[in-house]
Amino acid sequence: MDRIDRILQQWASERPDLDTGAMGILGRMKRLTTHLGREVEQVLQAHGLSSSAFDVLATLRRSRAPHRLSPGDLLDMTMVSSGTMTNRIDQLEKAGLVARVVNPQDRRSVLIALTDKGLSVVDEAVGAHVANQQRLMASLDDAEKAALDALLRKFLAAFE
Helix, strand or coil, X not given: CCXXXXXXXXXXXXXXXXXXXXXXXXXXXXXXXXXXXXXXHHHHHCCCCCHHHHHHHHHHHHCCCCCEECXXXXXXXXXXXXXXXXXXXXXXXXXXXXXXXXXXXXXXXXXXXXXHHHHHHHHHHHHHHHHHHHHHCCCCCHHHHHHHHHHHHHHHHCCC
């Protein structure tokens, strides 16, 4: 029995007329998000990164070499506001992980590029991140992982 089961039992006792099935699922998803977020942050912090900094660096890293994107492309891929993105880029630039470079196709605009240091940091961090993700999913066998993935994909598609 987990914490959510206890909450559902209380509602069943106090309000047996309520169907709390969805409450249980969504409550567990919320608690898992909290637990998983903490675990991910610990690994990224060990590499000197926050999850938001990692998000930008990883987005640049998975783009094709030379690992450069326009600020607008970064916005589209990370789904944050332009002010938030500017702040993230500023912080990453101060740390020497990204650089603003003139766009060779349009000299009036800039591209955000991974520096050599940024490439090294994100490559090391993403290796640790993937290993951590595998560790976090170790309690499920391959069939359970596939079933959970299919269910979450279906659920997410209803929103996206």
